[in-house]
Amino acid sequence: MDDGVSTTVVEPVQLTASDRCDACGARAYVRVELESGSLLFCGHHANQHLEKLAPTAKHVHDERHRLTEESAS
Numbered sequence: 001m002d003d004g005v006s007t008t009v010v011e012p013v014q015l016t017a018s019d020r021c022d023a024c025g026a027r028a029y030v031r032v033e034l035e036s037g038s039l040l041f042c043g044h045h046a047n048q049h050l051e052k053l054a055p056t057a058k059h060v061h062d063e064r065h066r067l068t069e070e071s072a073s
Ligand SMILES: [Zn+2]
Pocket: 021, 022, 023, 024, 025, 026, 041, 042, 043, 044, 045, 046
């Protein structure tokens, strides 16, 4: 019998250059998924807001490591 329960596939959803920080419009490197929707933050605002948002977030997608790899501009 097929129990129909599959493991949740976590898509590697990368942030792109078109994803913009909700606070300042800079390129987003962090996405915070909340019950009400998701928020995007640049590295700067992620540092500011993540601490208080993280406990209520369903998922936090953090690509801030790329900030150091792509240190141009
Ligand atoms: Zn920002």
